[in-house]
Amino acid sequence: MKNKLRHYRTVRIENQDGRFTIRGMGKWYHQWRDxxxxxxxxxxxxxxxxxxxxxxxxxxxxxxxxxxxxxxxxxxxxxxxxxxxxxxxxxxxxxxxxxxxxxxxxxxxxxxxxxxxxxxxxxxxxxxxxxxxxRPIAKVLFSQFILITTHNRQPTLTFRVANERHNFILEATAQMYLIIDELTDEGAFMRRIHELKLMRHRTPSLVLTWTIMHSIDSDSPLYGLTASDLEQRHANISILVGGVDETVAYTITARHVYATEDILFEHRFEDIIYTSENGDRYFDYSRFHQVQPLD
The missing domain is CATH 1.10.287.70 (Helix Hairpins)
Incomplete structure (x- = not known):
């Protein structure tokens, strides 16, 4: 075992703009042994x-x-x-x-x-x-910010995604995880991962956009946490979106991580759907990332 461990170097985890990243992760020039x-x-x-x-x-x-x-x-x-x-x-x-x-x-x-x-x-x-x-490559666009807003009188974590290819992603699924610093009852530090239950984690097809929500109720790991709490505990929210690309019949997966600074309280997304005078509906993707504070 010691001989095998000699080939591995110390892994460095860096905090960059509120996001924890592993130095060298995903870099092709770190794969010479493979x-x-x-x-x-x-x-x-x-x-x-x-x-x-x-x-x-x-x-x-x-x-x-x-x-x-x-x-x-x-x-x-x-x-x-x-x-x-x-x-x-x-x-x-x-x-x-x-x-x-x-x-x-x-x-x-x-x-x-x-x-x-x-x-x-x-x-x-x-x-x-x-x-x-x-090799299947997902072209999924994630909103720049993830919001904690009010939906049906309930605090709700929400963000939206879009299919940049404008084809069908069949049986699209979404998963959301809260990654946060915690102390156990014995005082030991842990970097915990909590799965956040979504209001709807599956859609028959992702063609244009999908707004994904998590209700912050008493069972939610986010319940009672403020923006200051999330920042002090280095909270990240990790998103996984997957499905079957209808064009090539391959399973694709896209991932995104929101840092604490990407979480906005008491904001809502601007509507990207507008109706013309003749009744046709249009999607204005230029407003996909735009948010505005609640009144």
Whole structure:
């Protein structure tokens, strides 16, 4: 166990603008010990760069192998690294111009090994490229603020989300969690996670917008807490929204974290739906994040 633990460094948790984040979490350059995950999460520019460098190094190694066999390539200058390198490129890509070809058993053996390496390389890169293209990505917009307001004469925590793709997210679900500092009865510090019960945690389809609410009653972990309490106890509210993207039939998940400074008391969202003179209804997404204080 100790040998395994040597590979892990100390994890640093930072408080940035009221949000607790793990340093390096989600960063592709912290995944060198997991190359498959690295190649799936690295930006496309970095992916192309790694593939190109690996391709050049592989051809350079085979070029050195051809040179180690002496004058083993017909049509190539003896001892020419460039000729051996470009012959390796042609072999690995199955181009086969024919200007240079192996003339010894040793060179043919290296060509055989390189052909096998080329097949494996193409198979791996094809799989990685397909996995990157087919990876489901949610396009869910979360409101900038989460509000504690009054709904049906009851204090209510509310925020709204929108489907930026404007297609159907089927069987959309939402989960809300309060993450807050607490002390146990023995005085031990804990970072506790409380699930917040939603008035409606599921909708048949998320097409445009969805206003999600949690009633702050006597059973709610937020009951009786003020803005000062939430700030002193470093409260965060974590949101998970998921469903099935109808276009690609993949399950997608989006997450968002609201810090204490994102929680506004006694405000309400501005209405984004308006009706034209002919009776048509429109959604004005320019007001999606806008709030106003209660009268």
């Amino acid at each position: 190359p498959y995950h690295l190649l799936l999460t690295i930006p496309w520019v970095g992916f192309a760069g790694i593939v190109s460098i690996a391709y050049l190094l592989l051809n350079a190694l085979f070029a050195l192998a051809y040179l180690a066999g002496g004058d083993s390539l017909e049509g190539a200058k003896p001892g020419s690294f460039s000729d051996a390198f470009f012959f390796s490129v042609q072999t690995l890509a199955s181009i086969g111009y024919g200007a240079i070809h192996p003339k010894t058993f040793y060179a043919n053996s290296i060509v055989t090994l390189e052909s096998i390496a080329g097949l494996l390389l193409i198979a791996v890169l094809t799989g990685l490229a397909f996995a990157r293209f087919s």
